[in-house]
Amino acid sequence: MSTAPLSFEQALQRLEELVQRLEEGEIGLEDSLAAYREGMALHRLCQERLRKVEEELLTVLQEDGSLAPIQPSGTTEAATNNGNRDELPF
Amino acid sequence: MNPTRPDPASTDQVWTLARLATEFSARLDREWPALWVRGEISGHSRHAASGHHYFTLKDSQAQFSAVMWRSRAEPSPVQPASGMLVEALVRLVFYPPQGRLQLDVQRLRAAGRGDLMQALLELKAKLAAEGLFDASRKKALPTYPWRIGLLTAVGGAALQDMLKVLSRRWPLLRCFLLPVPVQGPGAGPALEQGLRRLAAWPGLGLDLIILGRGGGSFEDLHAFNDEGLVRAIADCPLPVISAVGHEIDTTLSDHAADLRAPTPSAAAELAVPEREAVLQLVDDLGRRLEGALKGRVQELSRHLDALRTHRALARPEARLGMASQRLDELETRLRLRGKQALAGRMEAVDMQGRRLRVALQRLQGEAAQRVLDWPRRLDMPLRRRLREDDARSRLALGALGRAMRGILDRHSQSLLQLEARLDRLEQGRLRQRMLRMGFLLARDEVGRPLATLRNLEPGTHVQLEFHGGEADAQLLRIKEHEA
Incomplete structure (x- = not known):
């Protein structure tokens, strides 16, 4: 889940840098094209990350140190079972 | 009508609760007149x-409900x-609807600060003196949290309340709740203990922790004034975001936390961004990226156009113009002399002028050709290309300058020769005019x-030039005028 080489924050920051560099116009045509290509890739990455909605909003930490996902009564998330425990990345 | 005390053994006398309440109230009135009590309001x-006003009067041993109309x-x-x-000056009254004894407060006077409040203020002063509430200690909240720990x-x-807001604003989030009283x-x-465990929970990788509970009385919220908890937050x-009670309630936890939210819902609002807004930000950046690239390409084309008209050509043209002007000046000066004899030389000057123009035009053409070639070579790295062409332009201009200087030097030389000849011609004319007027020119x-009498003596042979001829003569006598 968090094995991506670039975090969302880093990707967004890099994207902002590239846009700024292109807008300042201090670089040549080839570098401009390279910046554009990298920027578009980062743009896609950020969009995808923002569309990745977590189905399991809440996990309750148990007294014995284990975890139990629960269905919060106040929200209408898709139903999740306790069987999903294996998906936790730790 | 006055069975003041029921006989507990009697079963034929069953009281209504209303009557019991009335009898009891009457007795309280009689036996408990107004009196002063001391306690803490909560x-x-x-x-x-x-x-x-409704409140509780309490001390460490007992408490009474109280009302002050x-x-x-x-x-x-x-x-x-x-x-x-x-x-407080109170009367003890019985409130039948709830079967409750309460104090009817008639007058109220301050008796110093409450013990609880006093202890709290002292603790607050102590922790503040230790710097636990300093702004410099506050940690910045992450802009995009993905994992939040909840302690409630x-x-x-x-x-x-928190889950509702968090899932609505930032559904990319995972929350981990450590339940605590x-x-x-x-x-x-x-x-x-919960806070310390949650922050150190292995593998959880939390971005921040929200600590909260809903509203309640001063006593209900008092756990959030616990010294150990306040230190754990610091x-x-x-x-850590602290969200305890309602807006008006402030606990020591709020002071120690990195951010104090007035309510748990507000804490959730402050903790996470709105996904729609972030999506919009990302889309804007994408649009700006495309716009910037387009702008960059347009700018480069404009730059090329500017170079074509300015960089290489404007300067040679200026130099050409200056050279032409110089030529014109020379021509004018020559013509002003109006010497027929110079017609041939002037032709030569014209020839040189034409050659000069041809040479300059050739150089100009070369420079222009290079500039016109640039767009075809755009596929090469532009900056290097511009630098090379710039150098070539400078080379071309250098050659142009040298060529022009050479031509102008040669031209000046011939002009000097022409001027010398003019002088000679003019001297000739002057001499002819003088001779016509009757002056003679004597030579040795x-x-x-012969301009002076020096070295002359009687008998010296001289030659005399007349208008239209000359004669040989011998000097007879020499007389020098007084100075």
Whole structure:
């Protein structure tokens, strides 16, 4: 889940840098094209990350140190079972 | 009509509860006149519509419900408030609808600060002096949190409020709840231990922790004034948002936290961004990226156009113009002399002028050709290309300058020659005019003009030039004029 080489924050920051560099116009045509290509890739990455909605909003930490996902009564998330425990990345 | 005390053994006399309440109230009136009591006010509330005050009077051993009617509270110089230590003139009354004994407060006077409040203020001053509440200690909250730890009661409204807001604003989020009691004895230490465990929970990788509970009385929220908890918040390696009670309630936890939210819902609002807004930001950046690239390409084309008209050509043209002007000046000067004899030379000058123009035009053409070639070579790295062409332009201009200087030098030389010849011609004309007027030109034997009497003596042979001829002569007598 968090094995991506670039975090969302880093990707967004890099994207902002590239846009700024292109807008300042201090670089040549080839570098401009390279910046554009990298920027578009980062743009896609950020969009995808923002569309990745977590189905399991809440996990309750148990007294014995284990975890139990629960269905919060106040929200209408898709139903999740306790069987999903294996998906936790730790 | 006055069976003041029922016979407990009698079964034929069954009282109504209403009668019991009436009898009891009457007895309280009789046997408990108004009296002064001392206690601490807690759980104070003022009913908005009626203006009556309800609270609890308590000390370490006992507590009574109390009411202070609006008619008595309004003129009172001391207004009841939670935590206040007071002395109150009270009547003990029975409130039948709830079967409750309560105090009817008639007058109120301050009796110093309440013990609880006093202890709290002292603790606050102590922790503040240690710097636990300093702004410099506050950690920045992450802009985009993905994992949030929640420290609150599992069944509380605070939890539901927070989850509702968090999932609506930032559904990319995962929350991890460590359930803890948030009020009652032991809640403070439980909160402290919970916070320390949650922050250090292995593998959880939290971005921040929200600590919260809903509203309640001063006593209900008192767990959040626990010294251990306050220290744990200040020590916490993760940013902590404190959201305890309602807006008006402030606990020491709020002071120690990195951010204080007025309510649990507000904490959720402050903790996460809105996904739609972030999506919009990302889309904007994408649009700006495309716009910037387009702008960049347009700018480069404009730059090329500017170079074509300015960089290489403007300067040669200026130089050409200057050279032409110089030529014109020379021509004018020559023509002003109006010497027929110079017609041939002038042709030569014209020739040189034409050659100069041809040479300059050739150089100009070369420079222009290079500039016109640039767009075809755009596929090469532009900056290097511009630098090369710039160097070539400079080379071309250098060659142009040298060529022009050479041509102008040669031209100046021939002009000097022409001027020398003109002088000679003019001297010739002058001499002819003088001879016509009757002046003679005397020369010595080798033809040098005789300008003085020096070296002359009677008998010297001289040559005399007349208008239209010459004669040989011999000097007879020499007389020098007085100076």
